[in-house]
Amino acid sequence: MNSRIIEFLKATVGAAQVTNELIDLISHSTDASGFRHRPEVVVYATTTEQVSAILKMVHEERIPLTPRGAGTNVSGEAVPIKGGIVLDLSRMDQILEISLEDRVVVVQPGVIYADLNHQLAPLGFAFPPDPSSGKVATLGGNVATNAGGVRASKYGVTKDYVRGLQVVLPGGQVMRTGTRTMKSSSGFNLTQLFVGSEGTLGVITEITLKIAPKPTETYTAMATFQRLVDAGRAVSQIMRSGAVPSVLEIVEKNCIKAINQNTDLNLPEVEAVLLTETDGFVKEEALFQMNKIIETLRANGALEVRWAETAAEAEALWSARKSSYPVISRLNNTTFGEDITVPLSKVPDMLKALEELGAKYDLILPTVGHLGDGNMHPHFSYDRTNPDEVQRVKKAEKELYHKTIELGGTLSGEHGIGLAKAPFMSLEHDPVAMETMRALKKMFDPHNVLNPGKMNLEACHG
Amino acid sequence: MVEKLPGSRDFYDRIIRCNNCGFCEAACPIFKATRRSALNARGKMIILQDILADRQAICDELIETLFQCTFCSGCTTQCPAGVNVPEILRAVRKDMVNIGTCHAAFKGMDQVLDKHPNIYAAGERERFGRKVNQKAEIVFFMGCVGQYREEDAVEAALDVMDHLRVDYTLIEEVCCSGVLEDIGFAIHDDLVRKNVALVRSTGAKALVTGCPYCLRTFKHRAPYQPLRDLGLELLHISQFLTQFDFPVQTHLKVTYHDPCDLARHAGIYEAPRQTIKKIAPNFVELPNRRANSLCCGAGGGVRGAYPRNSLSMARQRLKEVEEVGADILLTECHSCVHNLSNARLRRQKFEIYTTSQFIRRLLEGQALVAANKAP
Numbered sequence: 001m002n003s004r005i006i007e008f009l010k011a012t013v014g015a016a017q018v019t020n021e022l023i024d025l026i027s028h029s030t031d032a033s034g035f036r037h038r039p040e041v042v043v044y045a046t047t048t049e050q051v052s053a054i055l056k057m058v059h060e061e062r063i064p065l066t067p068r069g070a071g072t073n074v075s076g077e078a079v080p081i082k083g084g085i086v087l088d089l090s091r092m093d094q095i096l097e098i099s100l101e102d103r104v105v106v107v108q109p110g111v112i113y114a115d116l117n118h119q120l121a122p123l124g125f126a127f128p129p130d131p132s133s134g135k136v137a138t139l140g141g142n143v144a145t146n147a148g149g150v151r152a153s154k155y156g157v158t159k160d161y162v163r164g165l166q167v168v169l170p171g172g173q174v175m176r177t178g179t180r181t182m183k184s185s186s187g188f189n190l191t192q193l194f195v196g197s198e199g200t201l202g203v204i205t206e207i208t209l210k211i212a213p214k215p216t217e218t219y220t221a222m223a224t225f226q227r228l229v230d231a232g233r234a235v236s237q238i239m240r241s242g243a244v245p246s247v248l249e250i251v252e253k254n255c256i257k258a259i260n261q262n263t264d265l266n267l268p269e270v271e272a273v274l275l276t277e278t279d280g281f282v283k284e285e286a287l288f289q290m291n292k293i294i295e296t297l298r299a300n301g302a303l304e305v306r307w308a309e310t311a312a313e314a315e316a317l318w319s320a321r322k323s324s325y326p327v328i329s330r331l332n333n334t335t336f337g338e339d340i341t342v343p344l345s346k347v348p349d350m351l352k353a354l355e356e357l358g359a360k361y362d363l364i365l366p367t368v369g370h371l372g373d374g375n376m377h378p379h380f381s382y383d384r385t386n387p388d389e390v391q392r393v394k395k396a397e398k399e400l401y402h403k404t405i406e407l408g409g410t411l412s413g414e415h416g417i418g419l420a421k422a423p424f425m426s427l428e429h430d431p432v433a434m435e436t437m438r439a440l441k442k443m444f445d446p447h448n449v450l451n452p453g454k455m456n457l458e459a460c461h462g
Numbered sequence: 463m464v465e466k467l468p469g470s471r472d473f474y475d476r477i478i479r480c481n482n483c484g485f486c487e488a489a490c491p492i493f494k495a496t497r498r499s500a501l502n503a504r505g506k507m508i509i510l511q512d513i514l515a516d517r518q519a520i521c522d523e524l525i526e527t528l529f530q531c532t533f534c535s536g537c538t539t540q541c542p543a544g545v546n547v548p549e550i551l552r553a554v555r556k557d558m559v560n561i562g563t564c565h566a567a568f569k570g571m572d573q574v575l576d577k578h579p580n581i582y583a584a585g586e587r588e589r590f591g592r593k594v595n596q597k598a599e600i601v602f603f604m605g606c607v608g609q610y611r612e613e614d615a616v617e618a619a620l621d622v623m624d625h626l627r628v629d630y631t632l633i634e635e636v637c638c639s640g641v642l643e644d645i646g647f648a649i650h651d652d653l654v655r656k657n658v659a660l661v662r663s664t665g666a667k668a669l670v671t672g673c674p675y676c677l678r679t680f681k682h683r684a685p686y687q688p689l690r691d692l693g694l695e696l697l698h699i700s701q702f703l704t705q706f707d708f709p710v711q712t713h714l715k716v717t718y719h720d721p722c723d724l725a726r727h728a729g730i731y732e733a734p735r736q737t738i739k740k741i742a743p744n745f746v747e748l749p750n751r752r753a754n755s756l757c758c759g760a761g762g763g764v765r766g767a768y769p770r771n772s773l774s775m776a777r778q779r780l781k782e783v784e785e786v787g788a789d790i791l792l793t794e795c796h797s798c799v800h801n802l803s804n805a806r807l808r809r810q811k812f813e814i815y816t817t818s819q820f821i822r823r824l825l826e827g828q829a830l831v832a833a834n835k836a837p
């Protein structure tokens with residue numbers, strides 16, 4: 001990068017917030033994906049004005065720029081695959097306003113998810129999406145990936161809470177979208193266009209989020225199933241019954257086996273364990289829902305149903321689910337968590353397909369899933385120094401995506417597309433939809449400077 | 463894979479197991495104080511992965527992060543993949559030192575211990591007017607920080623032991639030199655031999671120390687096997703004190719900082735709390751505590767080599783003390799007490815002590831600055 005540009009950046013944000021030291025370039029060359037490419041310079045912005053000046057410059061100079069929060073996404077979304085600048089927003093980390101009256105908070109994009117909830121908890125409120133990376137991921141990253149979590153079936157995902165944004169566009173124009181009201185029918189919904197846009201359309205510099213009162217009562221239950229199909233059917237029946245679980249998670253046999261081999265939890269060696277939670281503001285409310293769910297679990301072949309009333313008992317039931325990721329990540333030197341999502345009624349078919357896929361490619365696919373919303377995380381666990389195994393994983397992954405789309409599902413429930421799933425975009429989105437996305441990209445970013453190379457949006461730029 | 467780091471070969475598999483998830487940022491004191499991801503455990507692992515994959519040569523520019531780590535193991539407790547970053551760095555640093563890429567301050571520490579019996583190259587030996595190299599039930603090992611930077615903490619421990627009529631002796635101790643293994647060098651055998659011989663000649667049944675790092679070195683590092691072979695009990699002062707009751711209590715709000723070396727590394731969480739709760743019924747916990755304790759920033763040679771960041775880390779820990787509104791912060795490590803005291807801002811009115819220092823003050827009935835807050 002030429003020194004004129006570096007000087008401009010230093011003059012814009014201050015010399016201490018610009019670095020081309022080797023260690024910073026390396027640490028910004030990747031995220032939680034396997035993709036790597038080093039930027040030429042890393043810039044930490046702290047104000048909207050700085051972001052605006054920088055986006056004006058990159059637009060004019062045609063320099064690629066990749067926005068970054070905490071770099072926890074798993075699909076290469078924050079990897080500067082075309083080099084250039086990484087714009088790190090993690091130091092733009094102020095909570096600007098908490099308004100319980102309006103039920104909104106206004107935050108800068110670098111605020112860490114857990115830090116916001118730490119402030120809200122004593123007030124009895126929360127920003128509910130709860131991604132499991134919440135201790136480190138930023139709210140800007142959450143918005144740009146439309147992050148979700150285990151309570152999505154009841155509380156929704158990030159997009160359900162974003163009321164308004166301040167966004168800087170390539171060229172430097174600053175735009176406000178949405179409102180701080182609970183509803184709005186005024187004009188196009190520009191806000192949602194940026195939710196899940198993975199930093200390809202604009203840089204988010206301020207976020208207005210709806211917050212929700214935090215339920216105070218919960219019940220937790222765990223059920224075991226000898227047959228996977230029974231577990232799948234139980235889930236479908238729970239959803240049909242009108243019950244409202246706040247959590248409905250599955251841990252399947254490969255995962256259970258791995259947990260038993262690597263911990264002393266001693267889970268029953270069954271095909272599936274379902275974990276469910278109900279919540280409310282009075283015990284009766286949570287209990288009413290839990291009774292309904294337990295009845296359905298029993299009617300659908302659950303072997304054993306255990307439930308917890310105290311926090312300590314609940315903790316014990318959660319341990320199987322909570323230990324699954326650490327256990328899976330230790331099975332081999334490489335773990336890749338898929339994020340496919342299918343219609344609720346297709347959950348049993350997907351579980352069956354995963355089993356077949358594992359057998360066909362001689363891979364184990366330990367799986368956990370947010371079954372209340374059809375989102376499943378089968379994990380490819382393999383040795384990346386073994387080329388044969390890598391090839392089998394690649395083939396299985398491709399087949400997995402095809403199967404998902406065939407069942408009417410989506411490539412990603414909450415992680416996003418980035419580089420990893422870019423080649424499969426047109427599997428899910430028809431040509432008209434792809435063209436529309438590319439046209440939007442071209443309109444916002446005519447010179448393709450903002451996070452280029454992602455989501456297969458490139459075609460229109462030649 | 464290229465054999466770039468020959469001595470770290472045992473760790474190759476563990477280095478590539480880091481999936482770059484970034485969860486370690488939640489606990490890494492250096493990252494939290496600087497918000498510079500290159501300094502976090504993940505930043506270090508990405509570099510090592512690049513070296514192993516032949517994308518990066520080892521060079522001096524990498525020192526800034528590979529030699530800047532407090533060895534607190536906060537990252538290890540957060541890591542879903544079970545990657546033990548300090549253990550990996552210890553091996554990598556040895557390799558780097560071997561090829562001549564090392565932090566000047568750390569090289570200096572190794573050289574100091576070639577010539578001097580303590581890490582500060584101090585001439586005068588502090589004896590605190592106590593008996594030295596005598597026969598006794600217990601050897602009290604002061605440690606370099608205790609002897610030359612936090613003398614009062616050592617003296618307080620000795621005063622408390624006097625009050626308890628414990629039969630102990632000091633020895634003409636030399637630096638345990640354990641820290642050298644963290645910074646790319648090796649424990650000095652001559653220092654080990656000296657310490658072991660001195661301990662042996664006292665005939666003591668137990669060695670008690672206020673320095674959790676010395677304790678770890680004695681208990682776990684290979685060169686100290688001869689010390690362990692003496693069969694004496696190796697205790698931290700906080701463990702030793704649990705057997706006693708003290709005729710004092712305070713109404714002040716007291717909190718406790720878990721030192722990494724005592725807590726995460728040695729698993730000693732309860733002992734200090736047991737004593738503190740006896741003398742301070744109004745005890746409150748810090749938000750990050752026990753296995754999730756937040757490092758004070760002093761360890762791994764960072765206080766010497768990167769003093770600014772070290773102080774920022776201590777300041778961020780002290781913010782938590784403000785948050786819980788404590789009058790007194792107790793801790794059980796000379797390095798922690800030293801760094802935290804240096805970092806305290808004028809507006810922060812709480813006082814910082816080791817438990818022994820606080821017990822002594824209570825025993826002496828000294829008026830505490832914040833005593834007027836007591837009911």
Ligand SMILES: Cc1cc2nc3c(=O)[nH]c(=O)nc-3n(C[C@H](O)[C@H](O)[C@H](O)COP(=O)(O)OP(=O)(O)OC[C@H]3O[C@@H](n4cnc5c(N)ncnc54)[C@H](O)[C@@H]3O)c2cc1C
Pocket residue numbers: 031032066067068069070071072073074077078089109130131132133136137138139140141142143144145146147148149150197198199200202203204205414415451482483484
């Ligand atoms: C172990 C693990 C568990 C995870 N669990 C979950 C989970 O339960 N649910 C879930 O949804 N995700 C999960 N994730 C994925 C990831 O944590 C989320 O996608 C998170 O929202 C990313 O936030 P971040 O701050 O790390 O963003 P980054 O990874 O830094 O960036 C993600 C994308 O957002 C863009 N971006 C970041 N900030 C801005 C901004 N201010 N303006 C414009 N674009 C921006 C980047 O360019 C990039 O495209 C998990 C990841 C890991 C490693």
Ligand code: SF4
Pocket residue numbers: 486489490491492493501502503530531532533534535536537538547548757
């Ligand atoms: S040991 Fe502590 S300072 Fe070192 S990388 Fe891990 S968390 Fe950071």
Ligand code: SF4
Pocket residue numbers: 479480481482483484485486487503504507537540541542543544545547
């Ligand atoms: S938590 Fe562990 S796996 Fe994740 S980035 Fe840190 S060291 Fe690597």
